[in-house]
Amino acid sequence: MNYNGIAQEAAASRAYHALERMIVTLDLLPGSVVTEGALIERLGLGRTPVREAIQRLAWEGLIEVRPRAGLAIAPLHPADWSRVIEARRSLELLLARSAARFVTRNAADLFHASALAMRQAVIASDVLAFLQADKSLDEALAVAADNPFAARVAAPLQTHSRRFWYRYNAETGLAESAEHHVALIRAILDGDEEGAAAEADRLMLLLRAHAEAAARR
Template sequence: MFDEQRGPESQAQAAYLTLERKIIMLEIEPGAVFSESAIIEFAGVGRTPAREAVQRLSLEGLVEIRPRAGVRITEIRADDFLNVLEVRKSLEPRLALLSTRFATPSQRRRVSECQETMSAAALSGDVPSFLEADKAFDAAMGAACPNPYLAATLRPLQSHSRRFWYRFFADTELQVSTDMHDRVMAAFIGADAELAARAMTALIEGMLERAIALRTA
């Protein structure tokens, strides 16, 4: 619960990460409406950091703040998944190229750790660990990118994609998704920027194919 030893910023970050994980893992159901007191309980922090976390989630489109009515978790719609992936297809190969080109040795080591964790998660069927590794990989690429605006634009879209993927594909696509991510991570670790961009394009296009099939099913 609330940790008075943490500073306000770290409390808000902790609350954000906790709420984001619960939303992505569908522990908090899409469409549900919660009071401020319930959100505080979910987040495990005080009122102010919980409010800051909710504001951030609202800006990212994962929740809607309804004055005097509480906080509503946004719905999951197949068309929204397509819209998210269209933007990612346009921007994320560029992020992969720049991040791979400018990454530091420590950032490449971090992605190597993500690669190992993701592979182990696929073998054991551990979806939460897969998603944690995916988020850590996205964070490492964002940190390595010399264009902070590009990384900031993609960050919430990556979160939405994880929620969509968990809802529709976690039961059937864990190994396939791991294989597609592995190609991007291998290129990143090997400092092959052009290959990283191509692998990222293939990853997003693969997700788009699945999203289109989902909408037309």
């Protein structure tokens, strides 16, 4: 890949992460319609990287491309959160077991950094920092598990779940969620496959309880 190709790939990655963050934190409102041009102007990036990011987010179900009508941001229906968790649960257990089995020094450093960032976010009551730490943990899990197929399927479900959590549970669930995530990290770093799977399952059950509560509101 030449220099221009590398730069283009980096710009597309920046565009994707910026747009994903805007969708997760409801900066782009659920159900709203925006234009490609407005996103290009807002991000300050070129048309090609922004378009690539939009295509990726469309595949993940976060944006609907409507020809000649704009880009519709995915709506948030509380009942869908339980469906996301149901689809995600078995994947998270698989990734947790694999991560505990195959974790490397480099991956361990990523887990330590995620745990520290989560603790700092709780101390500062910084929900946005916690969301970033949570995403970093998911990325560390993908690296450590050494199963790119499972990681690719899990990634959009993790993003959808973060979005629901931010909408319905961010004001009260920060410390509890961090506690469960840190327990998962600890089991992985201990190389405890079954313990890691159990902690991943506890986390999914916690999220499912939050999802069911959101659906009853």
